[in-house]
Amino acid sequence: MKKILLLLLAAGAFLAAHATEKTISSPDGRLLLTVSDDGGRATYRLDYDGKAVMLPSALGLNTTLADLTTGLVMTASEQTTVEDHYTMDRVKASDIRYLANRLDVTFTGRDSLAFSVTFQVSDNNLAFRYTIPRPRANNPKRLTILSEATAFRLPDATTTFLCPQIGPETGWEHTKPSYEEDYVADAPMQTASRFGLGYTFPCLFKTPEAWVLISETGVSSAYCGSHLSDFSPQTGYTIAFPHPGENNGFGSPLAAIPLPGATPWRTVTVGTTPAPIVETTIAYDVVKPLYQPSTAYRPGRYTWSWLIWQDQSINYDDQVKFIDLAAAMGFEYCLVDNWWDTQIGRQRIEQLSRYARDKGVNLMLWYNSNGFVNDAPQGPRDCMNTAIAREREMSWLQSIGVAGIKVDFFGGDKQETMRLYEDILSDANRHGLQVVFHGCTIPRGWERMYPNYVASEAALASENVFFSEYHARQEAFELTMHPFSRNALGAFDWGGVIMNRFMSKDNASRHPRHTSDVFEMATAITNQTFIQCVAMQPNNLSELPDFELDFLRRLPTTWDETRFIDGFPTQYIIMARRHQEQWYVAGLNATGRPLTVDLDLSQFFTSADQLVLYADHPAAKGTLVPASFMKPLKPNGKGKARVTIQPNGGMIVTTRP
DSSP states (O other): HHHHHHHHHHHHHHHHHTTOOOEEEEETTTEEEEEEGGOOOOOEEEEETTTTEEEEEOOEESSSSOOEEOEEEEEEEEEHHHHEEEEEESSOOSEEEEEEEEEEEEEOOTSSOEEEEEEEEEEEEEEEEEEEEOOSTOOOOEEEEEEEOEEEEEEEOEEEEEOOOOOOOOGGGGGGOOEEEEEEEEOOOOOOOTTTTTTTSEEEEOOSSOOOEEEEOOOTTOOOOEEEEOOOOBBBEEEEOOTTTTGGGGSSEEEEEESSSSSEEEEEEEESSSSHHHHHHHHHHHHSSOOOSOOOOEEEEEEEEEHHGGGGGGGGHHHHHHHHHHHHHHEEEEEOTTTHHHHHHHHHHHHHHHHHHHHOEEEEEEEEEOOOSSOOOSSSOOOSSHHHHHHHHHHHHTTTTOEEEEEEOOOOOOOOHHHHHHHHHHHHTTTOOOOEEEEOOSSSHHHHHHTTEEEEEOSTHHHHHHHHHHHHHHHHHHHHGGTTTTHHHHHHHOEEEEEESSSTTTTTSOOOOOOHHHHHHHHHHHHHOOOEEEEEOTTTTHSSOOOHHHHHHHHHOOEEEEEEEEEETTTEEEEEEETEEEEEEEEOSSSSSEEEEEGGGGGGTTOOOOOEEEEEEOOTTTSSOOOOEEEOOOOTSSSSSEEEEEETTTTEEEEOO
């Protein structure tokens, strides 16, 4: 026994003494990656501007072939450069150039089984994934990944801005998890998650030296969706797989891949300010389209009766009113929500689609995703869960001129559920249909992977403003969080630029909206999606000032460039987006006090541009929210202008219409 112990100690000393270390930096040299096999464990470390933003963190996989987390030796490495130039019309930028330095490292375990980790380090971003070759011994052609050792160890004193993962069979009609929990802002890492199940991606952190956003991309039917575990002082946060009870307990919570095979990409975005996080395109940079679009999909705006008028509005006559509203505003779409199959009927939906198209509007229709993952009663049901049902339904939708579908109530993040997302998208593309998901997971590079994918909800979204005054009061808090996290990752269907003052059809009863009109208008810029919901009501046509109606009529939904200006998650956000040649500078204030900012507008506008400011007066005594205004804005000789954003108010600067 003593000899065995001595041999083990000697082996450990040998590994420690002969640890191999490889480094690679971003093209600008500021982000430095260090990979090591010290102590027989694979680790990586990140430094930004010479300061640690990710402490040595574990790598490795535990699989049905072998445990590839310990006893590892770095046996090969290669450095190359990756370049890509691509165009997109449905994300935060349209012309994207990706340049990264790539490091491929091979680790070999005790049984001579090997795996590789590909690291791509671009300016402010790290993306990495595992590749497992087909071993020569026994020639296996598949494996199951039992768990990942992949970890993220952030420096002490890091604070967190996270959304907790909730367990299965929870929420209304057992429809959760659906990424719809409350964010907790600026909390210590040691704070346990609300449900003890970790945190949903994306995960935002503020270290003593930097901002860090952790997420994943490239998840298709070939893997499960993941999230972060709760914090451990020893390991930090680790990759966690879905709960076995998700998807009504159907399907494995693990990931199965063929050999050779690869995992999705894990991503880390770093900056001394949140700018690289708000502006990042890393979710799209490292993935490729999985198929070509079957048609030229059209961006636009849609009206939606359900948010305020609810289930009772899903009838023919009320939908005509919202089609007419879309036509009056020049909007491209009208979404008909749940129960249309029974409350309107298929024959009359065909008539409604013809009516809409005669008005220059296309319908989008709501669907329940399938019939067994939860108890949600809304129909149409059982139209999206099998290939045969989808083919029948989508052929009919195409024949009557419907332009898109909104599919709701999914069962979690299992590989089985990811397969359903992909199947719906692929089949919908064959029939020229765009797809929005609700009650769902986050997108993971899907805008580029699936060209008919529009956006996902995957947040505590606008319906909650209707459901409770608590969330109406929280709206500013939530919408100043998402540009730094949820919407930084992918397109976001928040579900409405809400223009009714009260959450009722008569616009006089129930609880009020607690944000200004310009706040709501600005969210159409701070919330990015290819097809934007403008949740106006027919009464708004006669109630809103002309300048607000005119702004909403001209509202773009595609962006060529995005820039962060200033902000702090859950407090305020000021950012700019460019549509063709026109810039929009937008701000939201959730601080509870007036926020005065000096804007440098010279980077967006010339001295010859005639600018207008949309903003709010201070709230009059006895009023809930401030009244909004539009006026000319003249920057000083250096292109700067001082602007005040009122509490729960907004601000927009753009060129005169």
